[in-house]
Amino acid sequence: MIDLRRLHVLRAVSHYGTVTAAARALHFTPSAASQQIRQLARDLGVDLLEPQGRGVRLTPAAESLLAHADAIQAQWEQAEIDLRADRGAPSGVLRVTGFPVAVSVLLAPLASRLAERHPRLSVRITEAGVPESFDLLFEGEADLAVVESTPHSPPMSDKRFDQQPLLDDPFDLVVPDAHPLAGRDRVDLAEAACEPWIAPVEQSPCRRHVLSACGAAGFTPDVVHHARDWDVTAHLVAHRLGVALIPRLAHLTPDLPITRIRCAGNPHRKLLTCTRGAGHARPAVAAALHELRELALTAVA
Incomplete structure (x- = not known):
């Protein structure tokens, strides 16, 4: 049986690029994060990391495992959506993030509109650059981001994220x-x-x-x-x-x-909306995406 907590550490190493960066994001020590991955490798009977210069890189076995891990994460997201499907109007806390212009022109009016139309929904805004916005989504600290398309962003085919065009x-x-x-x-x-x-x-x-x-x-x-x-x-x-x-x-x-x-x-420049996997289907996120598309229609007129 795969320990999902150890699998999450491996996912973090893949996302942040190094064991040290992953450990920092997960509030582990680097040695503790390495120990988690070594134990996962022993459980599975395969090597997951191999030396590369002064650092490490994922083995082909680790890359294959991560494809399944991302699918598992998406299924958990969908399961949560299905369990909450009968709760009616959007409610709870919606955490959104974006770069400064996106916050000023799109996310601030978005929060105001949602407060008027969905009083049981509370919006929390965090200003963050594009890389930080993807990190917040990956860590589960944000539900929706407005990002600028850049060559360094995850590819559109990355199943961890659902990226959709918003406006030019x-x-x-x-x-x-x-x-x-x-x-x-x-x-x-x-x-x-x-x-x-x-x-x-x-x-x-x-x-x-x-x-x-x-x-x-x-x-x-x-x-x-x-x-x-x-x-x-x-x-x-x-x-x-x-x-x-x-x-x-x-x-x-x-x-x-x-x-x-x-x-x-x-x-x-192209602006995109981004959620985690199936997160766009959550009622609160779906409501926010609808309002963002409406705001986008007149934003650059």
Whole structure:
């Protein structure tokens, strides 16, 4: 008989990439986490980890076992949904998470709508980056996340998560009001090729979008300033320190002397909803997903 607690430790190692990171997430010591996996390997009579450089990696046997483990987790989720199916309207606590813009524009109004329409449902919001949102879902600390699609996110085929498209968030070129392009309804980014640029910091998922959009227009931007927050970027533009691409969903300080201009080619980022496995079928999550789709219809108008 497989000890499901030990199996969960192995799942955590796969998700976080190292025994140390998995142990930290599970509030174990690394030695205790390693002991759990060694005992699971002895129970099954197979090797689950093998050396790789200074670390370890999962063996083919471990990968095969995890495919079954993810299916078991999804079945437990579905069993819980089935047991609660006759309890009527959404109720209890719904834990949602998302990156800052998603919280401001989507999750805050979502919580307000759900409070009005489902008074027995209590929404708890946690601001978190994209990787942290997936971690919270995996750990069972969140029920629903709004994330940005990135090359480093789990693939859509990962059965641990159900990821669904929510909306495309276009990038606008933002320039000072006095800029020659400010009077245009739409602009080709190549017309800003010789401008100084303000770009997201290296760690931001949006940096790739900005550089890719400029590359598609045929140039590499001369990035002279870096910012983590979109409003900080807008203030740098307002002081005529450069131009920038800023997502339309980002709310900026009112009355700044800046102009947003739509871009030819429609550069954009994709926002997704994400739940654990079958978690989207839970009444509370289903209600939240319905409201999010409604909010998405007008979010970038």
